[in-house]
Amino acid sequence: MSHTDIPYDEGYLDMDLLRFTTAGSVDDGKSTLIGRLLYDSKNTFEDQIEAVEATSRKRGDENVNLALLTDGLRAEREQGITIDVAYRYFATPKRKFIIADTPGHIQYTRNMVTGASTANLAIVLVDARTGVIEQTCRHAFIANLLRIRHVILAVNKMDLVDHKQEAFDRIVEDFKTFASRLNNIVDITPIPISALHGDNVVVKSEKMSWYEGPTMLYQLENVYIGSDHNHVDARFPVQWVIRPHSDEHHDFRGYAGRVAGGVFKPGDDVVVQPSGFTTKIKSIETLDGPVDEAFAPLSFTMTLEDEIDISRGDMIAKPNNPPEKGQEIEAMICWFSETTQLQPRGKYYLRHTTKEVKAVVEEVRYKVNINTLHKIEDDQTFTLNEIGRITLRTSAPLHYDSYRRNRQTGSFVLIDVQSNETVAAGMIM
Amino acid sequence: MEQERHSYRVNHLAQLESEAIFILRETAAQFEKPALLFSGGKDSIVMAHLARKAFYPARIPFPLVHVDTGHNFEETIQYRDDYVAELHAELVVGLVQDSIDQGRVQEEKGPFASRNALQTVTLLDTIEDNHYDACLGGGRRDEEKARAKERFFSHRDDFGQWDPKNQRPELWNIFNGRKHHGEHFRVFPLSNWTEMDVWQYIKAEKIPLPSLYFSHKRDVVHRNGALLALSDVVVPQEGEEIERDAVVRFRTIGDMTCTGAVYSEASHMDAIIQEVATARQTERGTRADDKRSETAMEDRKKEGYF
Incomplete structure (x- = not known):
């Protein structure tokens, strides 16, 4: 990072982390916005800017094309498009940011779903001239489906509508009307911007004095994301069993994993699924010594009072608040495969937390027309980018929560048994 | 303190650490014969440190693999051997010299020859000979534009592409x-992780590094805008400017023929972090291998580079 005007201090070792995703249609100026965000927050380097200047000149662009800062692969530069999710990084003294930059083409719903799965916030980009269009609604729908709680509605190209408040207000109203049906989104912050000229991205615009809200960077730095992890329902999917077999740790048997929810402490009663055995936590271990509590999203190793047979894929939880258990799974899925379709009665590998089982599609309930949100009930196959609700039956019980309650224990992917490709993402109802 | 504890706030380094440990354990669990590619550079040192944390109190359940061009800094090799001994880990070394001797690759000719590109063949041979099915690398998405689209689990076909x-x-x-x-x-x-995250983590965890990363005096030659350390394999050519006892350090550590030094007085961790915070050039700006063309990294990755 190149923060020439920001003094380094110890606070740098202790920043928040915000993951966000960006969604916009092809010409909404998304790459320009990200380039602007990086450039104006002084997160670009001289050699990067020089390379971009040189390429801009070669292509005959009028201004230095900041969008080039985010252009990755040769095929993309040649075709002037973005192929896949790209991850970008920048930091201010307050926060470190991870951007999942997803392309806006109609056919790339899959990429937005992927980028949104780990995001706390989504920037939905709208062209001030065209306003809320079908794709805008699709982006908001996906953000909501993936349970992103915070949305910034970035109304871009305000310079092309003479920076007029009426244009902005109309778009905000249209968007809020649509978004009122989306329950997971708890806050929407509309911001009028011009990514090309930098208005309200990092620096407050002088041309839109009627706007009194935050700049985009201010909102990114200050939005409260502390409650995005579940600290209520204790869930510890076992990832790996640690048995050193060394003289020093002869009888050590630890269960390694990343806490998916709730809080675990030594002495807590726990139940291990699927065996259903109960015991107590003996210790929570790290290389730096034992700790007195473990919570999401940190990785730990747990030892238990009793020797029970536990392996990868098992779930450690609290007896008074266990996860759901079942082999009939109701879920919303997004189909990812270009080459195959989801078939009724189709069989797949299903990966849920650290567990893998076989699953068969029992029923296709409906598909969603994500532009109108209408249900389609008579179509039984899913092709690339289609979203809908299905019922799966699994070869062994899953121990899960609804996706609304817990993103880690409520999500899964389907894997094609022949090609080994990841063909669908699922969110348990 | 009590209140802060119960806000369950997790700072960026702790989140990145937890994510990396999760990935290391997934690799151990999902593959039959994984290996950790260890170059002696700071990223692979951090990765080995994380692997130690991930499997504590057991040993790291896979070997450390070093592809040695034979043109490494002495300090790198010394550090590697000491660190491997400390970790009680297994070390496997793939020698580019062997690939040359076996006629698998042809050494570049001329005064600017580098073995950097040859590493790919040695790497793929080492993977194949040892039947490794997953290789852990220290690559970061912020390093280079072709890496921004890389996955955590990056699939390679049977040609390593x-x-x-x-x-x-x-x-x-x-x-x-x-x-x-x-x-x-x-x-x-x-x-x-970003370069800054790596340095902050090294500081927070007090991880020792090879001395090359800290300011020292060294004879260098100016070549194509880079400062290369004079050695048996970097011999000054006519017209090239030589600088004796330049005060420099390395931001990345790789093959001596293509890893440039930077002028720096930064002799301890805080000074380096300060320097990284105010750097005007990307870290790989010192790497001659990325300067060969605008898509140099993309091309090498497709062929099976790290």
Whole structure:
């Protein structure tokens, strides 16, 4: 990072982390916005800017094309498009940011779903001239489906509508009307911007004095994301069993994993699924010594009072608040495969937390027309980018929560048994 | 303190650490014979440190693999051997010299010859000879534009090639390492780290580094805008400017023929972090191998480079 005007201090070792995703249609100026965000927050380097200047000149662009800062692969530069999710990084003294930059083409719903799965916030980009269009609604729908709680509605190209408040207000109203049906989104912050000229991205615009809200960077730095992890329902999917077999740790048997929810402490009663055995936590271990509590999203190793047979894929939880258990799974899925379709009665590998089982599609309930949100009930196959609700039956019980309650224990992917490709993402109802 | 504890706030370094440990454990769990590619550079040192944390109190359950061009800094090799001994880890070394002797690769000719590109063949041979099905690398997405689209679990076909248009989507915490016979994976636990994160983590964890990273005096030659350390393999050519006792350090550590030094007085961790915070050039700006063309890294990755 190149923060020439920001003094380094110890606070740098202790920043928040915000993951966000960006969604916009092809010409909404998304790459320009990200380039602007990086450039104006002084997160670009001289050699990067020089390379971009040189390429801009070669292509005959009028201004230095900041969008080039985010252009990755040769095929993309040649075709002037973005192929896949790209991850970008920048930091201010307050926060470190991870951007999942997803392309806006109609056919790339899959990429937005992927980028949104780990995001706390989504920037939905709208062209001030065209306003809320079908794709805008699709982006908001996906953000909501993936349970992103915070949305910034970035109304871009305000310079092309003479920076007029009426244009902005109309778009905000249209968007809020649509978004009122989306329950997971708890806050929407509309911001009028011009990514090309930098208005309200990092620096407050002088041309839109009627706007009194935050700049985009201010909102990114200050939005409260502390409650995005579940600290209520204790869930510890076992990832790996640690048995050193060394003289020093002869009888050590630890269960390694990343806490998916709730809080675990030594002495807590726990139940291990699927065996259903109960015991107590003996210790929570790290290389730096034992700790007195473990919570999401940190990785730990747990030892238990009793020797029970536990392996990868098992779930450690609290007896008074266990996860759901079942082999009939109701879920919303997004189909990812270009080459195959989801078939009724189709069989797949299903990966849920650290567990893998076989699953068969029992029923296709409906598909969603994500532009109108209408249900389609008579179509039984899913092709690339289609979203809908299905019922799966699994070869062994899953121990899960609804996706609304817990993103880690409520999500899964389907894997094609022949090609080994990841063909669908699922969110348990 | 009590209140802060119960806000369950997790800072950026702790989140990145937890994510990397998760990936390391997934690699151990999902593959039959993983290996950790260890170059002696700071990223691979951090990765080995994280692997130690991930499996404590057991040893790291896979070997450290070093592809040695034979043109490494002495300090790097010394550090490697000491660190491996401390970790009680297994070390496997693939020698580019062997690939040359076996006629697998042809050494570049001329005064600017580098073995950097030859490493790919040695790496793929080492993977094949030892039947590794997953290689953990220290690559970060912020390093270079072709890496921004890299996955944590990066699928390679049976020729070791990367196909950026056909990558597996990665959602939530779920990583799909299923593969057919002959295919393998590259795994990048530090994907989401930036250069700054790595330095901060090294400081926070008090991880010792090779002395090359800290300011020292060294004879260098100016070549194509880079400062290369004079050695048996970097011999000054006519017209090239030589500088004795230049005060320099290295931002990245690789093959001596293509890793440039930077002028720096930064002799301790805080000074380096300060320097990184105010740097005007990207870290790989010192790497001659990326300067060969605008898409140099993309081309090398497709061929199976780290």
